[in-house]
Amino acid sequence: xxxxxxxxxxxRATLLDLxxxxxxxxxxxxxxxxxxxxxxxxxxxxxxxxxYTRSAPGGDPRVYRVDGADVALRGExxxxxxxxxxx
Amino acid sequence: MSDCHxxxxxxxxxxxxxxxxxxxxxxxxxxxxxxxxxxxxxxxxLRQKVANYPGVTVEHHAGKLHSRTGATADLIDLPGIYxxxxxxxxxxxxxxxxxxxxxxxxxxxxxxxxLDATNLSRHLxxxxxxxxxxxxxxxxxxxxxxxxxxxxxxxxxxxSQRLGVPVVLASAAKGExxxxxFEFLDGTLGVPPPAGSPFPILNNLPSMNDVPACRAWATxxxxxxxxxxxxxxxxxxxxxxxxxxxxxxxxxxxxxxxxFQAIFTGATPLMDGVEGLIGNFGKWVAxxxxxxxxxDLLTEGVIAGVGGVVVxxxxxxLLFLFIGILEDSGYLARAALxxxxxxxxxxxxxxxxxxxxxxxxxxxxxxxxxxxxxxKRDRIATILIAPFMTCSARLPVYTLVIAxxxxxxxxxxxxxxxxxxxxxGLYALGFLAALLTARALKSSVLRSxxxxxxxxxxxxxWPTVRSLGLRLYDRAMVFLKxxxxxxxxxxxxxxxxxxxPLNHGKPPEIRDSLAGSIGRTVxxxxxxxxxNWKIGIGLITSLAAREVIVGTxxxxxxxxxxxxxxxxxxxxxxxxxxxxAVALLVFFAFAMQCMSTVAVVKRETGGWKWPVVxxxxxxxxxxxxxxxxxxxxxxxxx
Ligand SMILES: Nc1nc2c(ncn2[C@@H]2O[C@H](COP(=O)(O)OP(=O)(O)OP(=O)(O)O)[C@@H](O)[C@H]2O)c(=O)[nH]1
Ligand SMILES: [Mg+2]
Numbered sequence: 001x002x003x004x005x006x007x008x009x010x011x012r013a014t015l016l017d018l019x020x021x022x023x024x025x026x027x028x029x030x031x032x033x034x035x036x037x038x039x040x041x042x043x044x045x046x047x048x049x050x051x052y053t054r055s056a057p058g059g060d061p062r063v064y065r066v067d068g069a070d071v072a073l074r075g076e077x078x079x080x081x082x083x084x085x086x087x
Numbered sequence: 088m089s090d091c092h093x094x095x096x097x098x099x100x101x102x103x104x105x106x107x108x109x110x111x112x113x114x115x116x117x118x119x120x121x122x123x124x125x126x127x128x129x130x131x132x133l134r135q136k137v138a139n140y141p142g143v144t145v146e147h148h149a150g151k152l153h154s155r156t157g158a159t160a161d162l163i164d165l166p167g168i169y170x171x172x173x174x175x176x177x178x179x180x181x182x183x184x185x186x187x188x189x190x191x192x193x194x195x196x197x198x199x200x201x202l203d204a205t206n207l208s209r210h211l212x213x214x215x216x217x218x219x220x221x222x223x224x225x226x227x228x229x230x231x232x233x234x235x236x237x238x239x240x241x242x243x244x245x246x247s248q249r250l251g252v253p254v255v256l257a258s259a260a261k262g263e264x265x266x267x268x269f270e271f272l273d274g275t276l277g278v279p280p281p282a283g284s285p286f287p288i289l290n291n292l293p294s295m296n297d298v299p300a301c302r303a304w305a306t307x308x309x310x311x312x313x314x315x316x317x318x319x320x321x322x323x324x325x326x327x328x329x330x331x332x333x334x335x336x337x338x339x340x341x342x343x344x345x346x347f348q349a350i351f352t353g354a355t356p357l358m359d360g361v362e363g364l365i366g367n368f369g370k371w372v373a374x375x376x377x378x379x380x381x382x383d384l385l386t387e388g389v390i391a392g393v394g395g396v397v398v399x400x401x402x403x404x405l406l407f408l409f410i411g412i413l414e415d416s417g418y419l420a421r422a423a424l425x426x427x428x429x430x431x432x433x434x435x436x437x438x439x440x441x442x443x444x445x446x447x448x449x450x451x452x453x454x455x456x457x458x459x460x461x462x463k464r465d466r467i468a469t470i471l472i473a474p475f476m477t478c479s480a481r482l483p484v485y486t487l488v489i490a491x492x493x494x495x496x497x498x499x500x501x502x503x504x505x506x507x508x509x510x511x512g513l514y515a516l517g518f519l520a521a522l523l524t525a526r527a528l529k530s531s532v533l534r535s536x537x538x539x540x541x542x543x544x545x546x547x548x549w550p551t552v553r554s555l556g557l558r559l560y561d562r563a564m565v566f567l568k569x570x571x572x573x574x575x576x577x578x579x580x581x582x583x584x585x586x587x588p589l590n591h592g593k594p595p596e597i598r599d600s601l602a603g604s605i606g607r608t609v610x611x612x613x614x615x616x617x618x619n620w621k622i623g624i625g626l627i628t629s630l631a632a633r634e635v636i637v638g639t640x641x642x643x644x645x646x647x648x649x650x651x652x653x654x655x656x657x658x659x660x661x662x663x664x665x666x667x668a669v670a671l672l673v674f675f676a677f678a679m680q681c682m683s684t685v686a687v688v689k690r691e692t693g694g695w696k697w698p699v700v701x702x703x704x705x706x707x708x709x710x711x712x713x714x715x716x717x718x719x720x721x722x723x724x725x
Contacts, residue, residue, distance in 0.1 A: 034174075035539060040298035041169045042541060043209055048302070054326065056424045057335040061437065061540055063326070063424075067209045068315055070322075070544040072424050074431070077539040 015064065015078035018052035025049050025084035031077070043067035044081060111160040111275065112193050113152065114184060117201035118213050119143075119167025120545050122229040126201060126259035127164035130268070134561060135164060136452075137554065138414035139545050140441065142167065142459035145177040147184055147192065154272045163192060166458075171216040176458035176466070185220060197223040197275045199268070204228035204241055204256060205546075207313045211305035212298075214250065224252045225271040231258040233546075239316030246312045322417075322546045329421050339425055344499075346409045347514075348507040350402055351486075357401035365394035384582050387645035392578025393570050395641030395655060396634050399483040400566055404559050406479055410448055411558045415550035419444060420542060427540055433522040434529025436540040439469040443521065446476035447514075450684045454691055464535040468528045470688055471701050474679050475521035477514045480633040484675050485513055487637055491659045492668040517676050520708070569632070577628050577635045581642050597646050616674065616710070617667025617717040629680045666721035670713040678709035 018024060026046050029036040043066035044050065053063040053070060061072045115123045119141030128134055131150030136143055144166045152162040165184055166177035173179035180189070187194025200217050202210035207228065218224060228234075228241060234256075247254040253271060257264035329335055369390040376382040413419050419441065427437030438460055446453035453473045460466040477485075489509050496505045529535075584602040586594035597603050598620075605627065606620030613623050621643050625636035637655070644658040663671065679685070679702050688698040 037298060038169075038174065038541060040302070041212060042543060043302075045299050045302045047299070054330055056330055056427065057332045058428050061424060061427050061542075063330070063544065065318075068206055068318070069209060070326075072427075072437075072540070072542045072544060074427070074540050077541075 013083045015050065015052065015062075015081045015083065016075055017083070018050075020052055020054055023049055023051040027082045027084040029081050031080045035077070039073075039077075039081070042071050043069065044071075047084075111158075111196040112163060113160050113197045113199060113272070113275070114163045114195035115165055115199050115201060116181065116185065116213075116217055117167060118169060118203070118210050119543070121167065121201045121203045121210065122259045123167065123201045124164050126199070126227070126229070127162060129259055129262060129265070131162055134557060138419075139417045139548050140414065140420045141543055141545065142177065142441070142456070145180070145455050145458040147180055147189065149192070152272065155269055156273050158273075160196075160272070163195065168213060170213065175461040180458075185217075195222060197271075198225070199271075200224055200226045201229050201259075202226065204230050204234045204313075205237065205239060205316050207241070208305055208309045208315070211308055212301050214308075215301050215304060218250065218252065223275050225268065226250060226252055226254040227259075227268065228254065228256045229259050231256045231264055232261050233258075234316050237316030237319060238314075240314040242312040246308065249308050249312065319546045325547050326421070326544075329418065330424065335425060339422065343511065344503050344507075346406075347511050348503055349409075350405050350482075351504065351507045351510060354402040354405050358398055361401065362398045365390065365398065369394065380586070383646075384579065388578050388582030388642055389575065391645030392581070392638040392642040393575050396483060396574050396638045397567070397570050399486065399634070399637075400563065402486065403479050403482060403566060404563060406482065407448065407559060407562045408555060410445075411555045412550050413444075415548065415554060417545045417547040420544050423542060424544070429522075431540075433526045435465065435468065435522075435525050437542060438540060439465060439525075442469055442473060443476055446473045446478060449478050449480070450474045450476065450681065451687050454684070454687050457691070462535055464529075464533040467692060467697065468525050468533045470691060471528060471697065472521035472524050474681065474684050474701070474705065475517045475524065475677065477517045477676070478633075478681075480681070481513075481675055483634045483637045485510060485672060487655060487659065488663075488668050488672055491656045492663075492665055513672060513676055516673070520677060524704075573632055574635055574638050577631055578638050578642055581624070581628060581639055582646070585643070585646055597643065602643075615717070616670045616713045617664055617721070618671065619662060621662055622667070622671065626674075626680075631682065633675065633680050664721065665724055666717040666719075669720045670717035673716045674709045674713040676709075677705055677712055679705035 012027065013024070015024075026044060026048055028046055029039055029044065031039070044064075048067060050064050050066045053065050055062045056072070059075070061074045062078055063070050063072050064078070065071075115127055117123050120139070120143075124135050124137045124144050127148070127150060128137065130152055133148070133150045135148050144164060146166070148164045149161050150164070152160045154160070163184060165181040168178050168181045170178075171182060171185070173182040183189040184192055185195065185198075198217060198220070200214060202214065214226065226246075228243070228246075234241065241256055243254045243256050253267070255264060255267040255271075257268065259265075329338060369386050372390065373382065373386050376385070413422070422444065423437045423440040426440045430437055430440055439457070441459075442453045442456040445456055450473050453476070454470050457466045457469045457473070460469060489506050493506050493509050497503075498505060498508055581602055584605075585597050585600045587601045588595065594600070595603075598607070602624055603620065606624040609623040609627065610618075610620045613626065618626070621640065624643065625639045628639045629636035640659070641655055644655060647658075659668075685698045685702060688701060689695055692698070
């Protein structure tokens with residue numbers, strides 16, 4: 001799945017690639033500072049582990065479990081959150 | 088939602104502000120949905136709104152607190168925060184109060200920091216900036232009951248050592264473990280804070296700008312002293328159903344249908360009961376009191392006018408019962424999730440959906456609730472469309488007209504009848520107008536890149552009978568207070584105007600009275616909509632509040648009819664054509680007849696520009712659409 005214009009990250013998987021129940025470690029948030037800050041406060045910090053729970057009917061937004069809480073975000077946002085490696 | 092139609096100024100319950108001189112001020116701080124307001128209500132005996140989704144409290148509320156030593160203090164409930172850098176208007180309130188920059192509220196002398204014990208490692212992130220304020224702080228780890236049930240554990244002594252401030256485990260909802268809170272209050276309230284603070288502040292607190300460092304700190308602090316509870320099995324299971332691709336939307340639709348059918352058929356026996364009581368009371372007054380103008384004022388003005396509105400109390404309470412269940416259970420946040428895709432298509436995000444849903448109760452608290460929307464333009468767009476949502480004041484008008492003009496027939500067996508379907512149609516009409524207006528605004532004057540939708544989903548909780556009961560009680564009080572003030576005043580004023588000018592000491596025909604001539608002055612303007620001068624009077628009085636039109640018509644027909652038992656429904660059938668009836672419904676769906684809403688929009692948008700635009704737009708739309716509706720229905724019925 002090709003996302004941002006950032007070629008260094010292009011080969012990396014994003015939150016969108018996770019299958020339901022799958023867990024992974026976060027690598028980087030290629031989002032504007034303001035949004036990245038809010039995501040990090042909600043738990044999306046590089047190095048922490050995130051799992052994909054399920055999506056709302058119709059596939060969007062998606063619910064991710066991070067640090068013990070369920071957080072919903074749109075696929076559009078999830079596609080800019082890069083993963084370290086699968087676990 | 089008890090603040091519906093209270094004055095839109097910041098409510099300061101308990102103490103009139105300024106009484107701060109001898110008092111200490113204590114602030115309740117913590118992340119959203121941690122239980123701050125639950126604790127506030129328990130400590131002060133007040134009843135501010137509590138519900139199970141983040142962002143319920145959006146302004147500060149003050150209450151009196153009595154310590155056991157007899158000292159009193161002002162306790163301030165604040166909106167939830169994720170950090171001390173405000174990103175939205177509600178977070179700004181908390182920020183300003185903590186810095187002592189909020190008018191009328193002195194800088195807090197101490198802090199009760201409420202964190203959710205089942206979510207400690209993430210909630211601790213807020214602790215760092217709050218502790219670095221250097222104020223005496225008690226950390227209250229709330230939801231002890233939930234933590235215990237799901238097998239989590241906590242070492243308060245260890246955490247206290249690591250944080251350098253006292254830490255207690257408590258349950259605000261159950262009232263458990265609050266003893267140390269009182270001890271802390273006794274300590275802070277009793278003695279002036281010593282110079283060498285007994286609350287050593289850790290100097291290794293991370294800076295809030297460095298979120299990863301903050302989170303690392305939070306993890307370090309909680310590690311070993313906190314065992315995370317198991318994820319709630321129930322929340323998992325319920326989400327699997329409520330967010331299921333097929334079952335989810337189906338349940339959503341089913342809930343809507345059941346709510347409306349229940350509001351129509353379920354409330355009917357109770358409403359008939361109330362109506363019978365009021366009718367008998369009116370007759371009793373009419374036969375007991377000697378004949379006089381006072382008696383007529385009482386029967387025709389007050390009893391017919393106010394009584395006509397009070398009849399709708401059971402229905403409105405039923406609506407609020409359903410809203411309460413949705414809000415307390417945690418389903419509301421899921422509904423926002425399901426709605427997000429639709430909202431996105433109209434340029435809004437799921438976060439706007441929560442204020443819009445609370446607008447089903449009343450637009451005033453809904454407009455306040457938009458404070459949680461970070462993006463300024465999104466927020467204004469949501470404020471502008473909120474009054475299109477069908478608020479509970481429209482319910483009496485809709486019910487009355489529908490009952491008079493639409494015969495009840497089953498559509499889906501017992502599940503759905505024609506009247507409930509018509510009601511759903513009107514709610515849908517308001518929602519559609521809101522969405523289309525949002526689209527128009529968001530693709531022109533209020534265009535923005537938008538902040539992405541981010542929502543923390545609360546765990547499901549059982550709504551308690553107690554909390555639902557209190558909600559209904561508070562709601563009934565608000566409703567009766569309205570009936571006893573604004574609706575009563577309108578009824579009396581109207582009755583007097585309907586009896587002036589005296590002609591040889593006798594009141595004129597209502598047509599020729601002061602009220603009648605006002606109605607007949609506006610008649611040419613509203614005649615194209617299918618309304619006569621009586622409806623005209625109703626439209627004018629309903630500017631005070633929508634449901635006043637029901638009372639007004641009650642008074643007019645009360646004066647008119649000889650043997651005052653014909654009932655509002657029968658009278659309406661005589662006065663309105665079917666085209667006019669549909670036009671009236673459409674007019675009420677779109678018009679912004681609510682002065683409290685205008686006032687709160689002015690306050691929240693900081694000027695007259697938006698309320699004026701909004702009022703003109705909504706009234707214009709109401710007029711044009713009502714005109715079209717009247718024409719179409721009349722032509723269609725031949
Ligand atoms: N099980 C349990 N639930 C609680 C407890 N305290 C509060 N709650 C529930 O948690 C939810 C949130 O409570 P509120 O008091 O509205 O939380 P708040 O911190 O004021 O939330 P915001 O105003 O949104 O910042 C409600 O559903 C409460 O009933 C508790 O001790 N135990
Ligand atoms: Mg609150």
